[in-house]
Amino acid sequence: xxxxxxxRHVRITPRLEEVIQEKIGGLDHYLDGLDHAxxxxxEARNPRISDKEFCEVVVQGHGHHLRCKVHxxxxxxxxxxxxxxxxxxxxxxxxxxxxxxxGDGTTIRATDDVDLVALNAVSGSLAVxxxxxxxxxxxxxxxxxxxxxxLGPLTPxxxxxxMELLGHGFFFFINKETNRSAVVYGRDDGDVxxxxxxx
Numbered sequence: 564x565x566x567x568x569x570x571r572h573v574r575i576t577p578r579l580e581e582v583i584q585e586k587i588g589g590l591d592h593y594l595d596g597l598d599h600a601x602x603x604x605x606e607a608r609n610p611r612i613s614d615k616e617f618c619e620v621v622v623q624g625h626g627h628h629l630r631c632k633v634h635x636x637x638x639x640x641x642x643x644x645x646x647x648x649x650x651x652x653x654x655x656x657x658x659x660x661x662x663x664x665x666g667d668g669t670t671i672r673a674t675d676d677v678d679l680v681a682l683n684a685v686s687g688s689l690a691v692x693x694x695x696x697x698x699x700x701x702x703x704x705x706x707x708x709x710x711x712x713x714l715g716p717l718t719p720x721x722x723x724x725x726m727e728l729l730g731h732g733f734f735f736f737i738n739k740e741t742n743r744s745a746v747v748y749g750r751d752d753g754d755v756x757x758x759x760x761x762x
């Protein structure tokens with residue numbers, strides 16, 4: 564698999580490039596048709612983020628598109644985490660392809676469109692054994708907690724302050740300037756985004 568590497572505020576050493584080529588470039592072993600990967604590193608500038616290294620990996624080929632983002636204390640750990648996440652996604656994708664078999668027993672071509680649910684968190688390293696396929700069921704997530712609170716009108720700056728005081732990654736509020744629903748959220752680059760309801 565062809566792997567392209569880019570970085571901002573992170574130095575890519577020859578050893579790190581070798582590890583990336585080995586771990587990310589080797590993912591095509593688990594599923595035919597994956598022919599290109601893009602690996603991008605950046606450093607979080609937000610002092611509240613303890614894991615400074617940010618890594619995003621996109622793997623694609625023959626209609627498949629896998630993507631993951633990870634934060635880690637160093638680039639090597641980030642690549643290990645990204646590899647584990649992508650292995651999990653590939654295993655899930657491969658299981659879906661096998662479930663959609665034709666009556667004659669041949670599997671669907673890799674060019675067929677396959678939905679992919681990206682998993683947000685993974686811990687440790689996940690090895691994929693080609694001889695054993697787990698029967699993973701698609702399970703819809705359940706709402707396990709509900710909160711109710713008063714939505715008083717706030718300016719976006721006031722909402723950002725409340726979000727930071729609460730230690731949350733986002734804050735839902737009524738925008739005092741537009742009198743409509745809005746959300747402020749922390750971005751990976753350390754800045755804050757605002758989503759405002761259209762009027």
